[in-house]
Amino acid sequence: MSITGIRGFNDILPEECAVWRRIEDEAVRVFTAFGFSEIRLPVVEKTELFLRSIGETTDIVEKQMYTFSDRHGESLALRPEGTAPLVRAYIEKRLYAASPATRLFYMGPMFRYERPQKGRYRQFHQIGAEVLGTESPMADAEALKMLETLFVSLGISGVEIEINSLGCPRCRPAYKEELKGFLADKTERLCDNCKGRIGKNPLRALDCKTPGCLTATHGAPAVSDFLCDACGGHFKGLRSALDMLGVAAKVNPRMVRGLDYYTRTTFEVTSGAGTLGAQNAIAAGGRYDGLVEELGGPATPCFGFAIGMERLALLVDRNRVEKRPLVLFLAMGDGAGEKGVEVAARLRDAGLRVVADYAEGSLKSRMKRADRMGAGYVIILGEDEIREGVLTVKDMTTGAQEKIAQDKIPALIKGRSQGAQA
RNA sequence: GUGGACGUAGCUCAACGGUCAGAGCACUGGACUGUGGCUCCGGUGGCUGGGGGUUCGAGUCCCCUCGUCCACCCCA
Incomplete structure (x- = not known):
């Protein structure tokens, strides 16, 4: 056999490119209409950036990153996601100085070492957007509206938006303790995975689908009942803004995201379409109010999301590709x-x-x-x-x-x- | 990382352990000298993913390996 491509790294052939082109064009058009500007960032960053942003104990960092040493022995990584590099650039290039709120979008390849499967590849592509510098729940709501607008313009229907609030560093610890207490006498029922992470991040058990974890977490206290006044008000503000904008979103108090930097709002857009296989999330994101400061920038509340290109492409109608004769x-x-x-x-x-x-x-x-x-x-x-x-x-x-x-x-x-x- | 299914022509797939591995589609030529789609006829195309083994004989059985798909896990 002659030389082959790498497992999980796909060639996007012309027919598929036509679909991608359509998605990208539409995204640029919609995002631009919402006042977002494009930013292009490197595919490789210092490994440390991801350790400090995504979280050292997350799966992404622990076992999915492509890391290597360059010729000077510095540890570099192929980016596994787009938010951390964007925040790095935002701080490094002092984009916060230009205006109080910055709206940026990007598109490009991301890399994670996972077992490939339908809708999941080692090199995959995301279109992402981030609003930096505003705490207003209106920003969250508008970003969701923007996503919905994009889906509609692509002719995609049957998507469901789920939202939740994870609280902030002030109120989440109390909830964590409460949840730990609730699970304390049910530890035996949890899967090995969740047993391991109960100390550091017990919230993950809420999201686990193994039967044991489902029964163990049944009736568990909800984060929403433990939000501090500020977070509760924010979540309420988000829901009424969504109502106003006509965006249908379902509150899912068990939804937990896999990245450590999320605060307050998190959301996930899923599709019931069978074409997606087991990977039914086509877009997800949330608020990360502490990340910019964590990475050495000024305290800057942010909201952002990423869309999975390959998954979205599975949902768009292939028959409608614009063609000049x-x-x-x-x-x-x-x-x-x-x-x-x-x-x-x-x-x-x-x-x-x-x-x-x-x-x-x-x-x-x-x-x-x-x-x-x-x-x-x-x-x-x-x-x-x-x-x-x-x-x-x-x-x-x-x-x-x-x-x-x-x-x-x-x-x-x-x-x-x-x-x-x- | 774990479990399962599967690798035969460019594509979709046949072939009980037994002649020279076939079909449809695609490609190509002709029937029809400079006119497509329909029909008919011909042609090109294969180290049966790779390696080892069992057997008189392996696409078929066994082992290894690579790859794809599906699921778990995780996520977009």
Whole structure:
């Protein structure tokens, strides 16, 4: 076998790229309308950045990061997510100085060493957006509205938004203790995984789907009952803002996220569509009010989310890919090939999408190919046309054809395809 | 990291341990000298993922390995 690609690292082929392109274009359009600006960040960062942001005991850091030493022995990592690098840049480039609230979005590859499966790959792609510098629950609500707007514009339906509040460093410890107390006499029922993390992060048990953990956590106290006044008010503000914006979100008091930096609002967007396999989360995020300060910046409350590109692509309608009509230019006979590429170039200058076909073969087989390539029009340049100083244009959908002067072709094709679309 | 299913032509899949591994689609040529879609006829295309073993004989059975898929775990 010759050299193959790496497990979990996929080639995105042209057909799939058309879908991705559509998603990306739509995301740029929607996010821009909400006042977000694009930022492009490196794919590699110092390992320490992720240790300090995501949390040293999270699965991502413990077993999913691609880390390596560079030639000077410094530990670097392929980014497993986009928020930490963005916050690093925000602090390093002092973006907070420009305006009180900064809205940024990014898209690109992320890397996690996991066992690949449907909707889960070692190199995967995210589109993310972050609002930095505002504590207002309106920011959370608007970001969710933005997400919903994107999904609608992509024709995706049947998604469910779940929200929760995890509280803040002031109120969460009390809840943690309460939960630990509740689980204390039920530890035996927890799965090994949850037994291990009960000390550090007992909240994870709420999210666990193993039967034992489900029964053990049944009737457990809810975070929402332990929120401090400020967090409770924030969560209430979020819910009423969502109502106002017409965003349907369900409160799920058991939803816990896997990254340590989340505070207050967390959310997850899932789809019931079977095409997603077991990975039903297509977007998720939340508030991380302490992260910027934690990483050495000024205290800056933030909200952000990331969308899983591969998963979203599984949900978009493949049949609706925008296409300008393709014109296939066929030249036949001595010298016609050269003349052909030149005429094709002029037609492109006039705004048409033209492929010059100078392959061998009978006209019949070349017509057949043109048809299979999806050509809307075929232009033929052969001996007859050269002699008469015209080109033959055939409309492949109607089958009609006519001989016409070269400079009249763009108008003819544009006129017809516009008429056809209307 | 754990468990399961599966690797045969570019794609989807056949072939009881027994001739030369087949079919459909795709590609290509022709029937139809410069006109596509339909039909018919021909052609190209395979180290049966790789390695080892059992057997007179292996695509088929056994072991190893690589890969894919599914699930757990985790997450987007």
